[in-house]
Amino acid sequence: MAVTTMIGAKIHRREDPRLITGRGRYVDDMKLNGMLHVGFVRSPYGHARIRSIDVTDAAKAPGVVAVYTARDFEGLLQGEMPVTISFVPDKKQPIGWAFIAKDEARYHGEIVAVVLAREKSQAADATALVSVDFEPLPAVVDLDKAVESKSPTAHTGIPDNVAWDMTVGAGDVDAAFADADVVVKQRILQQRLFPIAMEGRAVLVEYVPFDNRLTMWTSSQVPHWVRLCLTLAMGIPESNIRIVAPDVGGGFGSKIHIYPEEYLAAAASKLSGRPIKWTEGRSENLQATHHGRAQIFDIEIAAKKDGTLLGYKVRQYVDTGAYVSVFSSFQCSAYAIAEGAYDLKNVKFQTVGILTNTTPTDAYRGAGRPEATHAIERGIDLVAREIGMDPVEIRRKNFSKFPHSNYLGFAYDTGDYDKALTKALATVGYDAFRQQQKELRAKGRYLGIGLSTWIEVCGFGPSAVTAANEPLALVESSSVRLHPTGSATVYVGTSPHGQGHATTFAQIAADTLGLPYDAIDVRTSDTGDTPFGYGTYGSRSLHVGGSAVLMSCRKVVDKARKLAAHMLEASEEDVAFDQGRFYVKGSPDKAKTMGEVAFAAHRDNLPEGMEHGLEAVTYYDPPDLSWPFGTHICVVEVDPETGAVDLQRYVAIDDCGNVINPMIVEGQVQGGVAQGIAQALFEEVIHDAETGQLRTGTLLDYSIPGTGEIPVIECDRTITPSTTNPLGAKGIGEAGTIAASPAVINAICDALSPLGIKHVDMPASPDRLWKQIQEARAHANGSKEAHQ
Amino acid sequence: MIPAAFEYARASSVEEASKLLKTFGEDAKVLAGGHSLIPLMRLRLAQPKALVDINGIKDLDYIKEDGSKLRFGALTRHVTIENSAVVKQKLPILAEVASEIGDNQVRNMGTIGGVAAHADAAGDYPTIALMLDAEIVTNQRTIAAKDFFKDLFTTPLAADEIVTELVFPVANGPHKYIKFRRRLFDWAIVGAAAQKMNGGWRIGLTNVGTTPVRATAVEEALHKGAKPEEAAQHASDGLNPSGDLRASPEYKKHLARVLTKRAIEQAG
CATH class of the missing domain: 3.30.365.10 (Aldehyde oxidase/xanthine dehydrogenase, molybdopterin binding domain)
Known part of the structure; x- marks a missing residue:
């Protein structure tokens, strides 16, 4: 058995020297020739009708190249942002996040106009000159009031504010409560939070008309997902779109999906024929980047006097904000771990998504699981206190x-x-x-x-588990390529935003391939050279993506063993692999290193039928x-x-x-x-x-x-x-x-x-x-x- | 956020700064440490037409002993006050207050003159200045602290008038400033100061109204021999603080009483 050296080692992150000495490369560090800066005009109201928009003064302001409103994007951007299934297959009103408000603004911060200018400061000044005639409408904010039948609606013309209403459960909950010695009830608030990353969002995008090619650098957790969404909205083939997430200064879920600003910047580049750049300011970040939590839990626990928990009823109100964001209902994952660490089989869990006139909510670190844990951990303490x-x-x-x-x-x-x-x-x-x-x-x-x-x-996630819940199987990929002189490049589909993938995955590859840690380069976050992956969220990158790295490395070792056997003139079964060395069992002194085998894989004299190179690809689907x-x-x-x-x-x-x-x-x-x-x-x-x-x-x-x-x-x-x-x-x-x-x-x-x-x-x-x-x-x- | 466009001029003397202010007119602002002004400009809550930068004026950064007084040049940074041996010895409460303002970046840049001229009711120095009868010296006159902090962000300073110096009495008896806040780098939700001086107590409060407050009712009660706990009950007399996201008016008044009691008890 191989003695591992790197797996389990408390080594420093290889990313850090660059980042902490200011050599990081974030989207805002980048420039393209002829680039324009975009400024977004946003609604100052929670809910307002847009009577008219006058762009005359803004269009004449210094440095301004163009001012666009919703109708300029018609035909360029199809539909709205997608709404995934994410634990709630049947949504009553899956109203996807609009790219830009046309007749009605539905949250404070919603985009109503787009200004392009040569300088960032000119874009900021000109946004203030766009004159929007807003007619304020009643805003829906409070969840209890929002579900009342007489409540105003967050969108004019919808029947009510219920985005989804789903109940899951098992066991005999009514019997459990009937048998109980004690029942505790509690309303637990999950206040709305900002998922604040050190780096806000940022986009630089260039559309080249002659070859219908779009390249975007964006501060994202999910570059492949961004590409998929842009393809669907813009009709540009996926093969012609390249998305790069360079260094990303944190996300905590806030960069788990594509945003209106990314669509609008891409479309504005197509409209203007110029590269477009946007770097979110902090005030903008607080208004326009999705929020987290914003839930109310009403719980009831039935228990016996001796402390045995019998039954659990939960109603989860999720404030979706003004639209159902892409992974919004992932927060309903709360029901998947509702009973926490306890053996409770009689559970009923109702989740209700409620539209309000606030910034849409979506995943924030934990996304549903902190809320479920808070509810059951508070609940069990309430029972303990009661008895x-x-x-x-x-x-x-x-x-x-x-x-x-x-x-x-x-x-x-x-x-x-x-x-x-x-x-x-x-x-x-x-x-x-x-x-x-x-x-x-x-x-x-x-x-x-x-x-x-x-x-x-x-x-997340095994296709066997997630297939019913997601349009695509949430597998992760890797491609491992050995170079002739014994170093390796590891390409992965998942994309880090501060987690240290380059370090952890190199540790896995070094041990598995038997190469020095420094001979492993890990490449992520560029759809131009990495295989398809879903990105980093939900604590999944090591379990799914790390395993994909391991599997590709194992495939490479399998091929290398065949070649080493050929070089050692032995049969494959007789060749051992340990600490980067192939040798005939019993003769460890006469060994071929992985580097030597890699070199041989690029020369002549390969075994009959073997292709050149040492390379493997894996799409890993965990059981x-x-x-x-x-x-x-x-x-x-x-x-x-x-x-x-x-x-x-x-x-x-x-x-x-x-x-x-x-x-x-x-x-x-x-x-x-x-x-x-x-x-x-x-x-x-x-x-x-x-x-x-x-x-x-x-x-x-x-x-x-x-x-x-x-x-x-x-x-x-x-x-x-x-x-x-x-x-x-x-x-x-x-x-x-x-x-x-x-x-x-x-x-x-x-x-x-x-x-x-x-x-x-x-x-x-x-x-x-x-x-x-x-x-x-x-x-x-x-x-x-x-x-x- | 990016501030709105503005003119910028750097003065090398107080006279030049005053002249520049006159030239630019009403909408000009003096830039000292900038740690209140620049955030307001970035949010476009303040849009001055011009900034007159006084950081190049050499002779405004000093701490001088002057008999029974301490003189602070307007450009003296918080970090200088925090670490000054003279201040620690002659006016230790001010060194302690300085050490708790904002974070390192703020203390390295922020100035005592800037805090006075900004006249934020949540500022800490104004409370100490008022409580100790300090004086604010400008290029035109000397103004008693009690006449200087007139209202929220409001002082008697004329458009071309510049704070040049703050003059505090020496006070090195028992003292304590308690700044109640949720985070170390926050402004005070409420602050309470106690200073033993000339045989009596001086009590000051931060962020319980539109200006700093001197709690004379507490001072008088102590003078008459009341115990700290009894005297401190008067700390909220006449207060009418406004509520905000961090505290209701009732809570601020309650904190004024509790913190005053603790400041007196803990004064050392």
């Missing part, structure tokens, strides 16, 4: 045992939930904390501890999904006078199966936890309830935490290899975000339990907590008085 059971004990009592299939029949690959929990409890010192908590409570201090025994589903898990524990102290939360400790014990690069895994957990804490305590997008205007329009008003607000995250792991891919790996990109918010909120609820507070909504900002503490104290005083 007076320790939150650790109730989890242990209900943990799923393996082999396990969930309520929908998904068979989980592997898991040992108690192992991660036990390790996390030991790390945090759970029993000692409970003692300390008791002592400090007596002194009027409010400390709390919160658990999140999270699970996730990822590795099933993977189900990572872990336990996060948070310790907080709440200042009852101010409502301020002090995050004292955060322990993250995660299990993502086999680890290729521990440093990258830890980085993913740290960043993910930070974003989960951000949701729990800091961030919230607010629209004006009447007008739909964005009130948190700058990062002054929207509180992204910085390093000063995030505690040291104590990371460690257990290792339970997956059986659904040859690497034994599971995704880790979203785990931190999925796990963190309930750990923090459960800790706060634990801290405030002496005041009778059972639930706290997010963000648990000091003003909100203070108000809740005041109300709880008033209520307690009221009860006391009533008893006297």
Whole structure:
């Protein structure tokens, strides 16, 4: 058996020296001759009729080359943005995102006109000169009101605001609730968030009419998907479109699909005959890049007095925003892991998508799984509180045992939930904390501890599982090519936006091919030279794309073994391969290296019938999904006078199966936890309830935490290899975000339990907590008085 | 975002700057550290026709001891105040306040004169200036802090008038400034300052109205022998703060009381 050297090694990312010394190459760093800058005129209203648009002044402004409105794009762009199935096959009103508003603007930030100018500043000035006669209409913002029969509609002329309404379930839920000793009910808000990446979106596009060829550089997670969508909308053959995602400064789901700006820039290049560039500003980013979460969960859990969970009912309201964005209903993946780490077979899950006059929502790190986890992890704590059971004990009592299939029949690959929990409890010192908590409570201090025994589903996706849900099978591809002197180029279909694919995939290829790590070049993100792939999201790139790399490398080794046998004048079965050397079993001294074999593959004297070259292509379709898990524990102290939360400790014990690069895994957990804490305590997008205007329009008003607000995250792991891919790996990109918010909120609820507070909504900002503490104290005083 | 077009001139003396301001007229703005002005321009909330950059004026960046006073040149950066041995010894509350403004980038560029002239009710220096009866010196006159911070972003400065210096009394007795905020680099949701001086207490509040506030009712209660907790109950007397996305008016008033109590108790 080969001794691996690179897989599992905690090596630095090969991308970083370039990026941290300012040598990164982002779309905004690029220029083309004759390039024009585009400025987008956007609706300042949540909902308004467009009476007329006067472009006279803008067209005369310095540097302006053209001003376009919706009718200029008719015939150039077909239809609207696609709406994928994504967990909801039958949508009632799948109203796809419009490229540009024509008669009606339906969210604050929707594009109504397009200005092309020679300088970026000229484009910015001229957008202010486009005069749009808006007639404000009633805006739909609040979800509860939006589903009332008398509600105004987010689009003029549609029957109601329901985009989808679907219920899944199994077991006998009614019987479970009838048998229950206790039933807890809770409304849980998932506030709307900005999925803010350091780099906003950016596009540079050139259409060359003579050969009907379009090249686009775009800050995207999914270059092949962008190409597919442009083909469908513009009628240019896919072979004539090249999409490149150069260095991409983060996405978190916000760059998971093509956007109106990309379509309009491409069409504007065709209209004007000039290359077009657009770099999103931050204010624009907050209005026009899709938002995340924006959901309401109404949950009910039935349980026995001994803590056994019997049944679970969930209603998920998803605020879709003004249009059903491409992967919007991916947020309904919440139903796929509704019951979390617990063995619950009587589950009913209703999801309702609701159109409002706000920016469309779509995937944000975790996309449905953080929401599901928050709901069940809060829910189980509410049950524990109700029956007076320790939150650790109730989890242990209900943990799923393996082999396990969930309520929908998904068979989980592997898991040992108690192992991660036990390790996390030991790390945090759970029993000692409970003692300390008791002592400090007596002194009027409010400390709390919160658990999140999270699970996730990822590795999308096996065609067998996703075929019913997606138009295409979500496989991933690789092409591995050895060069004559023993280096290799690895082309992959998946496309990174900060995950370190070039490092991780090179580690896999180096070990498998037996070549030095530095002799492996990983190429991604250019549809001109990489095989088709779906991109990076949903914690899938290693499970699916990494496995594709492994499989291609294995195919290359298989061919190389045949050639080596020929060179060693031995039969193939007698040739061993170890640490990059082929030799006849028993004679390791007389070996041919992979480099020598690669050279031979480009010379004469090949075995009968063998083609030249050492190269292989794989489209990897995993047999099933993977189900990572872990336990996060948070310790907080709440200042009852101010409502301020002090995050004292955060322990993250995660299990993502086999680890290729521990440093990258830890980085993913740290960043993910930070974003989960951000949701729990800091961030919230607010629209004006009447007008739909964005009130948190700058990062002054929207509180992204910085390093000063995030505690040291104590990371460690257990290792339970997956059986659904040859690497034994599971995704880790979203785990931190999925796990963190309930750990923090459960800790706060634990801290405030002496005041009778059972639930706290997010963000648990000091003003909100203070108000809740005041109300709880008033209520307690009221009860006391009533008893006297 | 890109600011709207503007004229730009760099002055090498206060006289030249004043002349330039006169030439450009009402819509000109002075550029010092720029950490409030430039974000407003980038959002196009401010669209000055011209900027007069005073960063090239050499003799406005200083901290001078002058008997029982400390004189700060208007271009003195927060980082200089934060690290100044003289300030730490003679007016330590100001060094502490400076150390908590924004982040490193802000502290490296932002100036004490700029904060005063901008007159944001969420600014920290104005609270200390008001509380300690500091003076704001311009190229035309000297204005007491209590007459300077007139309203939100409003001062008595004339169009061609430039803040050149802030003059604080020495105060090195027990003191504390508590800046309550969600993130280290945020503006105060509410701030409370306490300074023991000449045998009495001075109490100042940040971001509880359109200007900084001196909590004289608290000072008087303490003078009459009230305990910090009792005296601090008066911190919200007469306050009428506006609510915003981070805090309701009630919460701000509550914070004024709690933070005042803590500032007095923790003053050291």
